Amino acid sequence: MVLRMQAVTKVYGAGDAAVTALDSVDFDAQTGEVVVVMGPSGAGKTTFLTIAGALLRPTDGRIEIAGTDITRLREKDLPAVRRHNVGFIFQSFNLLEALTALENVRLVIADEGTSGHAARNRAHALLDMLGLSHRLKSLPKQLSGGEKQRVAIARALANNPDLILADEPTANLDSKRGLEVMRLLRQIAIELDKAVVVVSHDHRMREVAHRVLWLEDGRFRSDVVTARDPVCGQVVEVEAAPTASFKGQSYYFCAEQCLKLFEANPHRYTGTGS
Amino acid sequence: MIPILIVILVLAFIVGLVVAALTIYTATVEKAREYGILKAVGFTNGYLYRVVFEQSLITGTLGFLIGAGLTVVVAPLTQELVPQFVVFIRWQDVLGVAGFTLLMALLAAYVPTRRLAAIDPVAVFKA
Numbered sequence: 034m035v036l037r038m039q040a041v042t043k044v045y046g047a048g049d050a051a052v053t054a055l056d057s058v059d060f061d062a063q064t065g066e067v068v069v070v071m072g073p074s075g076a077g078k079t080t081f082l083t084i085a086g087a088l089l090r091p092t093d094g095r096i097e098i099a100g101t102d103i104t105r106l107r108e109k110d111l112p113a114v115r116r117h118n119v120g121f122i123f124q125s126f127n128l129l130e131a132l133t134a135l136e137n138v139r140l141v142i143a144d145e146g147t148s149g150h151a152a153r154n155r156a157h158a159l160l161d162m163l164g165l166s167h168r169l170k171s172l173p174k175q176l177s178g179g180e181k182q183r184v185a186i187a188r189a190l191a192n193n194p195d196l197i198l199a200d201e202p203t204a205n206l207d208s209k210r211g212l213e214v215m216r217l218l219r220q221i222a223i224e225l226d227k228a229v230v231v232v233s234h235d236h237r238m239r240e241v242a243h244r245v246l247w248l249e250d251g252r253f254r255s256d257v258v259t260a261r262d263p264v265c266g267q268v269v270e271v272e273a274a275p276t277a278s279f280k281g282q283s284y285y286f287c288a289e290q291c292l293k294l295f296e297a298n299p300h301r302y303t304g305t306g307s
Numbered sequence: 308m309i310p311i312l313i314v315i316l317v318l319a320f321i322v323g324l325v326v327a328a329l330t331i332y333t334a335t336v337e338k339a340r341e342y343g344i345l346k347a348v349g350f351t352n353g354y355l356y357r358v359v360f361e362q363s364l365i366t367g368t369l370g371f372l373i374g375a376g377l378t379v380v381v382a383p384l385t386q387e388l389v390p391q392f393v394v395f396i397r398w399q400d401v402l403g404v405a406g407f408t409l410l411m412a413l414l415a416a417y418v419p420t421r422r423l424a425a426i427d428p429v430a431v432f433k434a
Contacts, residue, residue: 083429088347109351116349127344128430141348188348200432 034097034193035228036062036085041094043080043251054080055091056251064195067219069231069238071259072248073287078232079200080216081248085230086121086198087114099195106143116141120189120227122218124201126181128173134160134184135169141191163217179210186217189251191248192227193294199231215241234267235286260284263302264291279303319409320407331363335419339426346428355423360416367412391402 039062045052054077055148062068068121072078083089084096084153087103088111091108096103099118128137137287160169163183173181182202189197199218203211219241222229231238239245249270258271274285275292279299286292295302335342342355382394 079429079432083432088429112346112349112351114349116346119349126346127340129341129344203416293424 034061034063035099036060036230037095037097038085039095041084041091041096043077043089044086044092053251055084057094058248058251058253060085060246060253062196062224062230064228065223065224066243066244067231067241068244069233069242070246070248071233071238071271073273077251078246078248081093082200082230082232083197085196086119087111117192117209118194118196120192120197122182122185122189122193122197122199122202124204126173126178126185126205128181128184128188130173133172134165134176134180134187137173137184138187138191141188156187156191159190160184163187177210178206179213182206182214183217186214186221190221190227195227197227197229199229201232201233201234201235202231203235208237212237228230236261236266236268239268262287262291264294266286280305320411323408324411324414327367327411328405328418330366331359331415332419332422334362335359335422339422340431342423343426343428343431346426347431348401352424355421356416359419359423360430362414363416364409367415371408375401375404 038058041055041058041060042053043055045054057140058079058081069079070078080224084091085098087096087098090108091104094104098114101114101118103114106114128134129140132140135153135156138159139152142155143153157166157169160166160183165183165187166181168180168184171180173184175183176280182205184187188234197218202218203214205215215235215238218229218231221227225269231242247254247259247270249257259268260271260274261267262269262274263284263286265287269285269287271285274287275289277284277286277292277299279295280303282303284295284303299305345355346352379395383394385392386394
């Protein structure tokens with residue numbers, strides 16, 4: 034098991050102001066699988082991901098990454114866990130703007146005791162594998178969103194971690210690039226034998242997921258019926274979502290704003306033509 | 308009685324130090340998100356301190372070289388224009404200024420270390 038979380042709780046604040054972001058959560062991820070965690074905004078998804086990635090300490094519970102109980106480690110030992118065992122992919126790519134694509138990937142390897150030449154070759158090979166061999170010397174501002182995310186994926190793979198954690202990896206991409214990234218993540222899980230955990234609102238992530246979990250109010254729920262918001266594409270919980278009916282069918286929305294857009298022009302979002 | 312030149316030198320050192328410290332501090336604050344990214348992907352505070360110290364030393368060295376070069380170029384012109392103003396460049400003074408510049412760069416780089424330590428890598432998850 035690459036990632037094991039047992040009874041993990043995270044409480045922000047104290048006393049009357051205390052907010053429980055994660056409430057005794059159990060979670061496992063193993064190599065070769067893509068696990069997608071969905072849920073409404075404020076459900077605790079980012080807290081879950083940052084705790085799983087050794088960026089944030091839980092209030093209670095136990096977390097193992099690649100067999101190491103990170104809850105027992107000292108604060109100063111956590112960066113090494115992130116460096117060696119976890120690869121992060123962010124919604125806003127988070128590349129260093131002053132560095133080229135190659136340098137962004139190489140930088141992560143360079144401090145690993147690897148020689149500069151070997152680090153460069155590995156960064157080159159990863160970018161090549163992700164179809165970016167013609168973009169090695171491009172700065173992030175010269176890359177498209179999809180290319181930036183592929184550079185970020187190469188950086189996440191740079192130190193060959195077993196665990197890849199992705200936070201809304203398709204949120205800033207158009208549908209075509211988003212689909213490419215999703216397929217890439219599945220390919221990485223299966224072919225490179227990684228555990229890929231994705232936090233997402235994007236309903237299309239279901240297509241590439243081996244497991245989909247619903248996180249709400251800090252807990253995983255198995256009894257949730259979900260639907261896709263026809264306006265923005267987010268996955269929403271049917272029970273709690275604003276609803277509209279059109280031609281005998283029910284539609285569910287993430288927020289009133291999407292509901293209003295739908296009501297203004299339902300044909301547009303149902304593909305029925307006006 | 309303290310010679311006026313010593314007073315000027317001490318003031319120059321203090322002013323230089325404050326300017327260098329503010330420059331390095333501002334540069335660090337401006338790049339806070341990038342330092343946060345580095346922390347998130349596993350770089351230690353120690354590594355980031357080293358980056359800031361290196362930046363400070365490189366900037367200080369460049370500043371010294373440019374300043375020393377300008378002094379050598381401008382000194383004869385100054386003497387020609389104002390003969391009463393005697394400029395006498397001694398190698399031990401040049402070395403002394405180089406040493407003080409280095410000291411300024413090191414002290415200036417120490418200023419943003421607490422700010423660096425306080426950068427929360429979780430913040431980079433915000434879009």
